[in-house]
Structures are given as C-alpha cells and as structure tokens.
Amino acid sequence: MNKIYISIISFFIFLIILTNSLFVVNQKEIGVVLQFGEAVKVVDKAGLNFKIPIIQNVQLLDKRILHVMAEEKELTASDEKRMIVDAYAKYRIIDPIRFIKTVYNYAGANLRLNKILESEMRNVIGRYPLNTLLTEKRSSLMREIKDSAKQEAETYGIDVIDVRILKSDLPAENSAAIYQRMQTERNKEAKQIRAEGGEESAKIKSRADKESKIILAEAYKNSQKIKGEGDGEAAKLYNLTYSKDPRFYKFYRSLIAYKASLNKNNTQFILSPKADFFKHLNIGT
Numbered sequence: 001m002n003k004i005y006i007s008i009i010s011f012f013i014f015l016i017i018l019t020n021s022l023f024v025v026n027q028k029e030i031g032v033v034l035q036f037g038e039a040v041k042v043v044d045k046a047g048l049n050f051k052i053p054i055i056q057n058v059q060l061l062d063k064r065i066l067h068v069m070a071e072e073k074e075l076t077a078s079d080e081k082r083m084i085v086d087a088y089a090k091y092r093i094i095d096p097i098r099f100i101k102t103v104y105n106y107a108g109a110n111l112r113l114n115k116i117l118e119s120e121m122r123n124v125i126g127r128y129p130l131n132t133l134l135t136e137k138r139s140s141l142m143r144e145i146k147d148s149a150k151q152e153a154e155t156y157g158i159d160v161i162d163v164r165i166l167k168s169d170l171p172a173e174n175s176a177a178i179y180q181r182m183q184t185e186r187n188k189e190a191k192q193i194r195a196e197g198g199e200e201s202a203k204i205k206s207r208a209d210k211e212s213k214i215i216l217a218e219a220y221k222n223s224q225k226i227k228g229e230g231d232g233e234a235a236k237l238y239n240l241t242y243s244k245d246p247r248f249y250k251f252y253r254s255l256i257a258y259k260a261s262l263n264k265n266n267t268q269f270i271l272s273p274k275a276d277f278f279k280h281l282n283i284g285t
Contacts (some may be wrong), residue, residue, distance in 0.1 A: 011020045021050050030061045039097040059105075061096050065161060068110045070117040079129040085121060087142075089149065095157030102156040112156055113149075117163065120148040133168045141165075142171045166264055219266045 034112050035056045051058060060159035072086040072110075080265070091113065093099050103109045124145045125133075132141060146163035153160045217262040243249075 019026060021053045023049055023051060025049060025060065028063055030063050030093070030096050032059045032061060032100055033057075034100075036062075039100050042096050059100060061099065063093070065090050065092050066106070067091070068113045068117075070114055070121075073118050073121065075122055077124050077125055077130040077132075078127055079091050081130040083125075083130060083133070085125065085165060086167060087117060087121065087163060087165045089117055089146075089160055089164075090162040091153065092159045092161060093157060094154075094159045098155075098157035099155075103158075109156070109158060112161075113153065115159070116152050117145070120145045120152070124148065133165070138165070187207075256278050 002058065023031065025043050025045070027046045029046075031049065032039050032050055033041035033056050035052070039152060040056075043058075052259050067088055067090045070087045070089065072084050074082055076082050090101075091109075093109075099109070106213060128141060132138065140163055142163055145165075149163060150160040190196050
C-alpha cells in the first residue's frame with residue numbers, strides 16, 4: 001500500500017517537474033530564459049521548449065511593433081513661445097537580453113522612452129520657432145526627434161521606428177492673449193484694406209467722371225460740327241433751289257414769318273398796312 005502512495009506521489013512530482021520544465025513560445029513572441037534572475041538564453045523560434053525547473057524561468061516578450069504615448073509636456077520654442085506638446089512613438093525590441101537587463105519590462109520601457117522623447121523634443125523644438133510646427137517642416141522636425149531618440153534607445157535594446165507629434169497647443173493663459181492680439185491685427189488690417197479700397201474707389205470715380213466729361217465734350221463737339229456741316233449743306237441746297245425762282249422764295253419766306261408771328265398769343269401789330277411785311281397779304285388794296 002505504501003508503495004502505491006509513493007508511486008502516486010512520485011508521479012505527481014514528476015508531472016510538476018515536467019510541467020515546470022516546458023514552455024511554449026508562439027510566433028509573435030520571443031522567450032528569454034532567466035537563471036537566478038540573469039538572462040542566459042533567447043528563444044526566438046515558435047514551439048515547445050525546455051528549461052531547468054525551479055532554477056530557470058521564462059519571460060516572454062512581444063516581437064511585434066509596440067507603441068508608447070508620451071505624456072503632455074510644456075516646451076519652449078526658440079522664439080520663447082511656450083506650447084503643450086504630446087506625441088507617441090512606435091518601437092520594437094531588438095535585443096531582448098539588454099532590454100530585460102536595462103528596463104526589465106514594458107512598464108520600464110515606457111517610462112524610459114517617455115524620458116527620452118521629452119528630452120529629444122525639448123532639444124529639437126528648442127531650436128525652431130513655434131510656427132515650424134504649423135508648416136510642412138513639421139515632418140522633418142519629427143524625423144529629427146525620431147533619429148535622436150532611436151540612437152539613445154538602442155542602449156536599452158529598443159529600436160525606435162517612428163515618432164509623431166499628435167498635437168501642439170498653446171497654454172491656456174497664452175491662448176486668450178494671442179487670440180486678442182490676432183483679432184486686433186485682423187481688425188487693423190481690415191481697416192487698412194477698407195481705407196485703401198475707399199481711396200481706390202475715389203480715384204476710379206474721379207477718373208470715370210473726367211473721362212465721361214471728355215467723352216461728352218468730344219461728342220458735343222462732333223455733333224456741333226456735324227450740325228454745322230448739315231446746316232451749311234442745307235443752306236447750299238436752299239440757295240441752289242430758291243435761286244431758280246427768287247419771287248417764290250421771298251413769298252415762302254414771308255409765309256414762314258407770318259406763321260411764326262401770327263399766333264394766338266401774339267396777334268396784334270402796330271404797323272402801316274402798306275409796310276413791306278404785309279405785301280403778300282394784300283392789306284389796304
């Protein structure tokens with residue numbers, strides 16, 4: 001009976017030892033074998049692996065691209081303007097043993113990368129004015145931060161792949177003052193544009209009035225010239241026509257004079273009936 005108990009206990013001990021001797025690494029992980037807390041082996045192939053129970057244990061690390069969010073930091077640009085900047089970085093573990101020795105785990109890596117990003121952002125952004133973050137130069141600035149952070153992070157077994165600035169805002173106490181200054185500048189520009197527009201409008205109106213007077217004067221001159229030419233031509237025609245019968249011409253001119261003189265508003269004349277004016281009316285004959 002004792003032999004059976006011993007066999008059962010021995011089986012369970014063997015099972016526990018066997019269980020603690022095996023570990024599985026999948027395709028997206030790297031296994032680091034630790035012996036008394038010291039990294040002694042890296043397993044980067046997926047499958048079932050063995051370790052010494054009790055003496056050794058395994059820490060699994062992700063082979064995929066990881067990311068870390070940098071906390072918001074207040075930074076000062078080269079033009080002494082302050083801003084609130086936050087960013088994120090993508091990284092990959094390239095040296096598992098060095099990674100465990102220096103930062104130990106993901107939390108330690110995130111803490112270390114946060115400090116690196118803050119330091120590099122201060123160094124790089126401190127060399128550029130604030131408006132650089134609002135232009136196409138923003139990309140080259142982020143690339144510069146990434147290159148500097150990559151070089152420093154390699155000492156921790158980390159490869160920084162990319163760094164992106166998510167947003168850059170002004171501190172709350174500066175926003176109102178800057179907004180007020182921008183509004184004042186825009187109002188000043190608007191007044192200047194309106195004044196220039198009014199001045200240009202007056203110039204255009206003055207020029208148009210001058211051109212209008214010149215055109216009207218020229219038109220009047222031409223019309224008088226044409227009228228004079230017409231009157232001259234008409235006089236020639238009249239002279240040519242009436243010279244053929246002078247008596248009829250004098251008679252016709254007298255009728256025109258009678259028509260103009262004898263109207264309902266002016267019908268009284270103090271003239272001698274034998275005056276030459278009435279000779280065609282046969283008065284007093």
